[in-house]
Structures are given as structure tokens and as C-alpha cells.
Amino acid sequence: MAKCRRCGREAGYRVSYAKLWLCGEHFKEYVEERVVETVVRHGMTGGGGRVVVAVSGGVDSMSLLAITAKRRVEMGVEKIVGVHVNLGIEGYSDLAEAAVREYCGSLGVECTVLRLRDILGVGLPELASRAGRPPCSVCGLVKRYLITAYAVATGASAVFTGHHLDDAARYMLKDLYVGDFKSLAGLKPAVREPGLPVKAKPLITLGKKDIEAYAxxxxxxxxxxxxxxxxxxxxxxxxxxxxKALEREHPGARLILLSSMLKLIEGYIEPVEKETYRRCSVCGMPSRSSVCSFCRLTERTLGEPMGGRVLRSLSQPVFS
Known part of the structure; x- marks a missing residue:
């Protein structure tokens, strides 16, 4: 029977890429320490100490919220706000909101809910239908915009999201396959753009199974x-x-892929992205074109670009 590397007790958890056996208590400790190390190493708090944690209600973001609340002093986090976007999906969104509110309350973390119907007048299903696009495509665009806009409006120094190692490796392969090299720059552990909070992925060195076991x-x-x-x-x-097949044969393959890809991003892709950096002429948020994707989407589906109005409304304390 394997023994815990840290205490010698019976080990029930194996971190394959680290060739490490741990008992339950020390596995939790290992996961938390790895997240703290990632946050500190990459300067993920942005130096200001007010951090927005994007919380969907799923296991990844709820675990991130728990670890950030528990280890915030070591991370250099002074204030945590859990932000949830209620997408207006019948039979689902209200359940997710309730779960997030309840857990934020139990952790003593401030919770803010941004309701898509209150902000735009429509929920995700109708918005996607009007746009003629898959709901997942519209969802990602809208959630990224609203959470970033809230962080900007409230003076947050960073936005933490629950993206983990499996997500990062999968997105990297997909972007390489379709030739979307610009999107690769957004897969860094911490993305910095002038005038915006740091967009950070504190779970990026942890696999999904590790996070589920921690939860x-x-x-x-x-x-x-x-x-x-x-x-x-x-x-x-x-x-x-x-x-999955590569990881079975070569434990740690995802981490090696991530490390190699980050070198590519920093050496070749990111310098080009910086040269093409611009802001939306309507709302002032980062954009690859003169008008950002959110403003184009809302103009096409709602009759006017809503970015500027959203930013102004989020600066008012009416969504908490």
C-alpha cells in the first residue's frame, strides 16, 4: 500500500505528473499550495488586492472560490467578490445563482449577480436565436464582457476564472488546428492589457480530476x-x-504542452498581438476591430451597441 509522501499514512491520492502519493489531508494542502504558487509566480492579483472571482456554480469555479477565500492572505488578496452571471436559462440559471449565493454566504464572500435579462432585456436563449449563433458561442462572449466590465467599473485589479490544465491544453490544440493563433495569446496564465484588470487562471497547472477530488x-x-x-x-x-491517451502513456504531458506553448506565445504570438492592440470606439473595451464583439452583437440583435450603457450601469450598486 502506498504511503503519503508528507506524513507516512496510507495514501489514497496519486498526483501522476508529480509522481506523488498523498493522503486526503495532504492532497488538499498540495492543491491549495499549487494554486497559491501559481497566483504569486504570475502576479495574478495585479498588485491591487481586489479580486473578482467568476463563479458559474460548477465544480471548478466553486473550488477556486473556496481556495481563494481560504488562502487569500498568502495570495496577496485583500478583497474577494464572487461574480455570477445569470443567463436566463429556464430550469438552470436560477439554480446556479442560488448555489453561488449560498456558498458565497457560507464563506463570508461578497456576492454580485449580473442578470442578463435585467441588463439587456433578454436571456441567452433569445439572444442566441436572434444572433443566429450557437448558445455556447454567445454565452462565452457575453460572460467575458460582463464580468470584465464589472471588474473595470468597480476598480478590481484582477479577474480569476476556473480554467484548468485540461481546458488550456484542449484549447491550445484546437486553436493550433484551426489556425487561430491570436486566440492562443489569451491562454496565458495571466493576461495583461493596458487599463484592464489582470485576467488570471489560478487553476491552470491542475488537472480536472485533481480539482474534482479536492472538491x-x-x-x-x-x-x-x-x-x-x-x-x-x-x-x-x-x-x-x-x-487523455498521451497523458496515460506520458504522465505530465499536458504540463509539458502548456510550458512549450507559453514559450511560443511569449516569443512569437504576443509581440504581434501587442502591435494590433486597439479599443472599441463605442465602449472603450479591448477589441481586435474598431467595434468590439459585444457591441456588434448587441447592435445586430437589440438594435444598438450596448457596451457603453452596460459599463455605466455596472458602476452603480444595483446588481449586488
């Missing part, structure tokens, strides 16, 4: 039901299958 050991509640619109593309499924 079970630490008693982190989360919404079990998946979003009814969730789906994977054929490319994403193929990438995930390839990565």
Missing part, C-alpha cells in the same frame, strides 16, 4: 446538472481524446 475532500458544493446547452465540437472531442 469532494473539502466539501465544496457545486451544481451537478450540466448546462442544457453545453456541447463539445468534433475538434474539441478529438483533442480531448488525444490528450
Amino acid at each position: 469532494e475532500l473539502a466539501g465544496v458544493p457545486h451544481l451537478e446538472a450540466p448546462c442544457p446547452f453545453k456541447h463539445s465540437t468534433g475538434v474539441e472531442e478529438a483533442a480531448e481524446g488525444f490528450l
